[in-house]
Amino acid sequence: MSKLPNIGTSIFTVMSKMATEHGAINLSQGFPNFPVDSLLTDIVTQLAKENVHQYLPMAGYPPLLSNIALLVKKSYRRIILPEIEILITAGATQAIFTTIQALVETDDEVIILDPSYDCYEAPVLLCNATPVRVSLNDDYTPNWDTIAKACSANTKMIIINNPHNPTGKILTQSDFEALESILKKYPKIIVLSDEVYEYITFEEKHISAHTRINLLNRCVMVSSFGKSFHVTGWKVGYLVAPEHLMNEIKKVHQFLVFSVNSLCQVAISEYLDVVSIEGIGILYQEKRDHFRELLKTSRFELLPCEGTYFQVASYAAISNENDVDFCKRLITEYGVAAIPISSFYENGKDLHLIRFCFAKDNATLEEAAKRLCKI
Numbered sequence: 318m319s320k321l322p323n324i325g326t327s328i329f330t331v332m333s334k335m336a337t338e339h340g341a342i343n344l345s346q347g348f349p350n351f352p353v354d355s356l357l358t359d360i361v362t363q364l365a366k367e368n369v370h371q372y373l374p375m376a377g378y379p380p381l382l383s384n385i386a387l388l389v390k391k392s393y394r395r396i397i398l399p400e401i402e403i404l405i406t407a408g409a410t411q412a413i414f415t416t417i418q419a420l421v422e423t424d425d426e427v428i429i430l431d432p433s434y435d436c437y438e439a440p441v442l443l444c445n446a447t448p449v450r451v452s453l454n455d456d457y458t459p460n461w462d463t464i465a466k467a468c469s470a471n472t473k474m475i476i477i478n479n480p481h482n483p484t485g486k487i488l489t490q491s492d493f494e495a496l497e498s499i500l501k502k503y504p505k506i507i508v509l510s511d512e513v514y515e516y517i518t519f520e521e522k523h524i525s526a527h528t529r530i531n532l533l534n535r536c537v538m539v540s541s542f543g544k545s546f547h548v549t550g551w552k553v554g555y556l557v558a559p560e561h562l563m564n565e566i567k568k569v570h571q572f573l574v575f576s577v578n579s580l581c582q583v584a585i586s587e588y589l590d591v592v593s594i595e596g597i598g599i600l601y602q603e604k605r606d607h608f609r610e611l612l613k614t615s616r617f618e619l620l621p622c623e624g625t626y627f628q629v630a631s632y633a634a635i636s637n638e639n640d641v642d643f644c645k646r647l648i649t650e651y652g653v654a655a656i657p658i659s660s661f662y663e664n665g666k667d668l669h670l671i672r673f674c675f676a677k678d679n680a681t682l683e684e685a686a687k688r689l690c691k692i
């Protein structure tokens with residue numbers, strides 16, 4: 318008897334394993350392959366010799382909490398209370414899991430917008446609640462009429478992801494207005510806003526839930542230092558929630574992890590004093606532009622990318638195969654690994670689209686593009 322009978326090995330594991338077996342360039346999983354900022358590694362090296370190796374307070378290292386409050390103020394002009402409204406988590410994954418476990422009850426419904434990142438559904442199922450998957454439009458804008466129709470007295474949560482993985486889209490002002498008008502009708506609904514790519518935006522900054530006055534009292538905002546500082550393996554992130562929600566979230570957190578990796582928390586706290594947050598978007602914009610330029614002569618059609626480090630590409634002009642078979646052949650015949658977009662849908666919707674991760678050094682992007690241009 319399985320508690321999660323329909324959850325198998327994730328597509329990221331499958332594609333990365335195949336990429337290794339075939340010696341392919343791995344543009345599938347979302348992690349950077351270039352060196353971490355030496356300012357950060359120097360801080361860690363120095364700290365490792367100091368007394369930072371024991372348990373920290375449950376909510377997080379107090380100077381880190383204060384630095385996050387400063388960052389949120391600087392980025393979004395929102396004032397948050399560090400000791401009350403911030404929780405350091407073992408990556409965004411744990412923030413999301415813990416929030417759902419704490420706030421979603423048996424028979425509640427949780428709206429997930431497809432295509433969606435894969436860590437939302439399992440925690441909902443483990444609450445004996447029901448994930449309600451609603452597809453975005455084919456241009457990846459939310460269909461608020463469909464979302465409104467999917468809401469009911471049983472709906473406890475709507476999960477949004479902005480900037481969005483895998484599509485690279487950001488939500489607009491009118492998206493937030495539509496969301497807020499749904500929330501007006503359903504006072505019980507809480508928003509879980511996954512903003513792990515909040516600092517990876519390009520021409521336009523995304524609109525954070527932090528800036529939406531009508532959401533603040535009923536929204537949990539999640540971020541990831543792994544994504545912002547190219548240290549995905551550290552698994553350190555945080556969530557921001559109003560006190561009444563945070564009290565429940567902390568009850569779960571203290572028995573799931575209690576407190577998060579001390580060395581990394583102290584290092585990130587010190588790094589926040591010196592890092593240029595604006596530099597993150599600039600770095601990735603250069604990578605996005607370089608990768609898109611390199612693929613200009615290919616037969617792939619590149620969709621717009623407003624944020625995240627993912628580029629969605631249509632291979633409709635190349636092949637009629639389904640996207641999983643196409644990605645497998647891309648590995649075995651051309652030596653490049655990507656992710657089929659159908660794997661982000663509950664119903665496996667296949668629009669002949671695949672996702673490349675461009676968080677790679679230029680040599681990797683150039684070699685990958687060379688191979689992709691041969692197709």
Ligand SMILES: Cc1ncc(COP(=O)(O)O)c(C=O)c1O
Binds near residue numbers: 478549554
């Ligand atoms: C949209 C989204 N949310 C959450 C996560 C998980 O982040 P973390 O590695 O901090 O757990 C990822 C990682 O790829 C992601 O893309």
